[in-house]
Amino acid sequence: MKEAFQSRRMTAALVPESRENTAPVQSTYTPCGVSRDGIGGWRIMFKELAESRRLIWLLILRDISVRYRQSILGYVWAVVPQIVMVGVFAFLHASRVLPIGGTRIAYVAYALWGISVWQLFAGCLLSCANSLVSSGSLVSKVNFPREALVIAALGQPTFDFLVRLAPIVVVFIWYGVVPWWESVFIPLVLLPVMLLALGLGFVLSIANLVIRDTGNALGTALTIGMFLTPVLYPPPVRWPFFLVNHLNPLSPLLAASHDLIAQGFLTKPEMFAAVCLLALVLALGGWRAFRVTISRVAGYA
Amino acid sequence: MSVSNDMIIGVEGVSKKFCRSLKRTMLYGVRDVARDVLGFPANSNGLRSDEFWALDNVSFEVQRGECIGLIGPNGAGKSTLLKLLNGITLPDKGTIKVAGRLAALLELGAGFHPMLTGRENIYLSGAISGLSKQDIRKNFDAIVDFAGLEEFIDSPVKYYSSGMYVRLGFAIIAHANPDIFLIDEALAVGDGSFQSKCYAKLQEFKEREITVIFVTHSLDMVMTNCSRSLLFDKGKLVGDGTSKVIVDKYNRMTTRGAQTENILHENRVRGANSRSASKNIEWRGLFNVNPDEDRYGSRKAEILEAGIFNLDHAPVQILERNREFLIKIKVQHNDSMPAAVVAYSIKDPKGIIMCGTNTLYQKIDMGKVEGGTVVLIVFKQVVRLNAGDYLLSVGCGAWEMGEYIVYDRRFDYIPFQVAAVWQRVGLFDPESEVEWKRLN
Numbered sequence: 001m002k003e004a005f006q007s008r009r010m011t012a013a014l015v016p017e018s019r020e021n022t023a024p025v026q027s028t029y030t031p032c033g034v035s036r037d038g039i040g041g042w043r044i045m046f047k048e049l050a051e052s053r054r055l056i057w058l059l060i061l062r063d064i065s066v067r068y069r070q071s072i073l074g075y076v077w078a079v080v081p082q083i084v085m086v087g088v089f090a091f092l093h094a095s096r097v098l099p100i101g102g103t104r105i106a107y108v109a110y111a112l113w114g115i116s117v118w119q120l121f122a123g124c125l126l127s128c129a130n131s132l133v134s135s136g137s138l139v140s141k142v143n144f145p146r147e148a149l150v151i152a153a154l155g156q157p158t159f160d161f162l163v164r165l166a167p168i169v170v171v172f173i174w175y176g177v178v179p180w181w182e183s184v185f186i187p188l189v190l191l192p193v194m195l196l197a198l199g200l201g202f203v204l205s206i207a208n209l210v211i212r213d214t215g216n217a218l219g220t221a222l223t224i225g226m227f228l229t230p231v232l233y234p235p236p237v238r239w240p241f242f243l244v245n246h247l248n249p250l251s252p253l254l255a256a257s258h259d260l261i262a263q264g265f266l267t268k269p270e271m272f273a274a275v276c277l278l279a280l281v282l283a284l285g286g287w288r289a290f291r292v293t294i295s296r297v298a299g300y301a
Numbered sequence: 302m303s304v305s306n307d308m309i310i311g312v313e314g315v316s317k318k319f320c321r322s323l324k325r326t327m328l329y330g331v332r333d334v335a336r337d338v339l340g341f342p343a344n345s346n347g348l349r350s351d352e353f354w355a356l357d358n359v360s361f362e363v364q365r366g367e368c369i370g371l372i373g374p375n376g377a378g379k380s381t382l383l384k385l386l387n388g389i390t391l392p393d394k395g396t397i398k399v400a401g402r403l404a405a406l407l408e409l410g411a412g413f414h415p416m417l418t419g420r421e422n423i424y425l426s427g428a429i430s431g432l433s434k435q436d437i438r439k440n441f442d443a444i445v446d447f448a449g450l451e452e453f454i455d456s457p458v459k460y461y462s463s464g465m466y467v468r469l470g471f472a473i474i475a476h477a478n479p480d481i482f483l484i485d486e487a488l489a490v491g492d493g494s495f496q497s498k499c500y501a502k503l504q505e506f507k508e509r510e511i512t513v514i515f516v517t518h519s520l521d522m523v524m525t526n527c528s529r530s531l532l533f534d535k536g537k538l539v540g541d542g543t544s545k546v547i548v549d550k551y552n553r554m555t556t557r558g559a560q561t562e563n564i565l566h567e568n569r570v571r572g573a574n575s576r577s578a579s580k581n582i583e584w585r586g587l588f589n590v591n592p593d594e595d596r597y598g599s600r601k602a603e604i605l606e607a608g609i610f611n612l613d614h615a616p617v618q619i620l621e622r623n624r625e626f627l628i629k630i631k632v633q634h635n636d637s638m639p640a641a642v643v644a645y646s647i648k649d650p651k652g653i654i655m656c657g658t659n660t661l662y663q664k665i666d667m668g669k670v671e672g673g674t675v676v677l678i679v680f681k682q683v684v685r686l687n688a689g690d691y692l693l694s695v696g697c698g699a700w701e702m703g704e705y706i707v708y709d710r711r712f713d714y715i716p717f718q719v720a721a722v723w724q725r726v727g728l729f730d731p732e733s734e735v736e737w738k739r740l741n
Contacts, residue, residue: 295390
C-alpha cells in the first residue's frame with residue numbers, strides 16, 4: 001500500500017493543471033468581501049471549484065499517502081475499531097445482555113455495514129470541520145481557494161470506507177448474506193451522506209476556526225449521534241423511540257442502504273428524496289457561507 | 302506613459318483592526334460571521350472594546366517594477382499589510398487594487414506538509430500557489446538547483462533545517478513568474494551563499510520589471526535593493542520616500558531622546574551659552590556642508606562644527622586613498638555633566654555605513670565638564686576606502702540609565718570624496734602586495 005504512493009508515482013499524479021493563463025488579473029479588496037453578488041457569485045464559485053479540482057485531488061493524495069507513512073500496520077488501523085466495536089455488540093446481542101431486536105440480515109453483517117456508513121459520515125464531518133484548523137498557517141498565510149481544503153478532507157474518510165469494504169465482504173460471505181443486485185446503487189445513497197457531512201463541515205470548519213470548542217463538541221455529539229442512529233440496532237417502531245428514524249437525517253439514508261441490500265427497493269423513497277434535497281441545500285448553503293466568511297476568519301487559523 | 306497606467310498596486314485609506322483579547326476575538330468573530338452570512342453590511346468602522354487599529358488609514362501606490370522595503374518596529378502593521386495585499390484577509394476600511402498575478406512568501410514553508418518529501422512538496426506547494434503543470438515540470442530542476450537541495454529532495458521535509466525550508470519555499474515562489482512578489486522577513490534565515498542567490502534573483506526581478514515588496518529588519522538589505530521604502534509605526538504609514546531618507550528616519554525613530562527634551566533644553570541653555578558658541582565657530586565656509594543634513598537630538602550637548610583635515614591641519618574636500626587624515630569635531634556641553642561620547646561614521650551614497658568609531662570605543666574618558674565647556678575632538682586615521690563619494694556623519698550622546706540618549710546627531714553632514722589612481726574591487730583597498738616570478 002505504501003509503495004503505491006512512492007514519490008515517483010505521486011510526482012506524476014501531483015502535476016497540476018494550469019490554473020491561470022497570462023490574462024491580466026485585477027483584484028479589488030474592500031471591507032464588503034469578494035463574492036456576495038447573487039448569481040454572478042455562484043458562477044465564480046463554480047469556476048474556481050473547477051479550476052481547483054486538480055489541487056483538491058493533490059490534497060486528497062497527500063492525506064492518503066501521508067497518513068500511515070510512519071506506521072507498520074498502516075491501513076489495518078482503518079478497520080480495527082469497527083471490528084472491535086461490532087464484536088462487542090455481537091457478543092452483547094448473542095448473550096442477550098442487551099436486548100437488540102431482530103434484523104433482516106445477520107446481526108454482525110447488519111451492524112458492520114451500519115457502522116461503516118456511520119463512520120463514513122462521522123469521519124467526513126470531523127475531517128471537514130478540522131480541515132482549516134489543522135492546516136494552520138496554510139490558511140492564514142497563503143491565498144488560494146480554501147474550500148479545496150474542506151472538500152479534500154472528504155478523501156481520507158472515503159478511502160477508509162473503501163478499505164472497510166474488505167472485512168464487510170468477508171463477513172457477508174461468512175454469514176451467507178447475498179445482497180440484491182440493486183445494491184449497485186448504494187453509491188447514490190452514500191453521495192448524500194457525504195454531501196450532508198460536507199455542508200455541515202463547511203459551516204463547522206469556520207466555526208472551529210473562531211471557537212475551538214467546536215471540534216471537541218463535535219466529537220462528543222458524534223458519539224451520541226451514533227447511538228441515536230439505527231446503526232447497531234434495527235430501526236425502532238415504538239413511540240417515542242421511532243422518532244430517531246425521522247428526526248435524524250442520517251437514518252433514512254442508512255435505512256435506504258439497508259433496503260437496497262436486504263430487499264432491493266426503498267421502503268420510504270419520499271424520506272430518502274427529502275434527505276437528498278436537504279443534503280444538497282446544506283452543501284450549497286454551507287459552501288456559500290464559507291465563501292462569504294473565510295477571508296474574515298482566515299486570521300484566526 | 303502616464304503614471305496611472307503603470308500603477309500595479311493602489312492602496313487607499315486602508316485600515317484593519319485586531320482584538321487584543323482572545324475571548325473577545327471569539328465573540329466578535331461569531332458576530333461578524335453572523336453578519337456576513339445574513340448579508341448585513343460589515344460593522345467595521347468603529348473600534349469595540351479591546352480592539353485597536355493594526356493598520357490605520359494607509360494609502361500609497363506602487364508602480365510596476367518598483368522594489369519596495371517595508372520597515373518599522375515590531376507590531377507596526379507591516380505583515381498585516383502584506384496579508385491584505387495578498388487578499389488573505391480583507392480590510393475593515395478602504396480599498397486595495399492589485400493589477401497582476403501575485404506570489405507571496407509570508408511564512409516559512411506555509412504550504413509544506415512535513416511528511417511529504419521535498420519533491421512532493423514542490424508539486425503540492427506549486428499547485429497551491431497556482432503554478433501550472435507546465436511551469437513546475439519546466440522549472441523543477443531549476444527550483445531544486447536554486448534551493449541547493451539535490452541530495453535531500455527525496456527526504457521528508459520534516460528533516461529539513463529552517464534554512465532548507467526557506468530555500469525551497471523561496472525557490473518555488475521565485476519560479477512562479479508573478480507580476481508582484483511579496484516576501485515577509487523570510488530571506489533572513491538562509492545562509493550567506495543563499496542570500497546572495499536571492500539578491501541576484503531580486504536583481505533579475507528588477508530587470509524583468511517584477512514588482513517586489515518585502516518586509517525586513519535588515520536596513521542594509523533595504524538600502525541595497527530598494528529604491529523606495531515605506532516606514533510604519535503603530536499601524537500608521539509615517540514615511541514614504543527614497544530608502545536612504547526613510548532608513549535615516551527609522552533610525553531616528555528608534556533612537557531615544559530624538560524627539561523628547563528637545564525644546565526644553567534649548568530654551569534653558571540658549572541664553573547662557575550663545576556667546577561662547579559664536580567665539581568657537583571658525584570653520585564656516587571651509588566645507589561644503591550638506592544643506593540636507595539630518596540633524597536631531599536633545600541638544601544637551603551640541604556639535605558646533607566638524608571638518609575633515611589633512612595632517613597639516615588644512616581643510617580637505619578630496620582625500621587621497623591610504624593617506625592619514627583628521628576628523629575634527631567641536632562639542633559644546635550645555636550643562637554641567639559628564640563629557641559626551643563623540644562619534645563619527647562614513648557612509649556611501651546608498652547610505653551603507655562604511656566605518657566609524659566613537660570616544661567610548663576608543664576608551665577616551667573626558668571626565669566631567671561645566672556647562673558651556675567646548676571640547677575639540679580629533680580623530681586621526683587612514684582612509685582605506687575605495688575611490689568614490691562619501692558622507693561624513695558626526696554625533697554626540699551618552700548612556701543615561703541604561704539607554705543611549707542622542708544629544709546631537711548630524712547625519713550626512715559633510716560630503717567628501719576619496720581619490721585614487723587605480724581602482725580596486727569592492728568597498729575597501731585590501732592593500733595587497735603582489736610578488737611574481739616565472740616558473741619555467
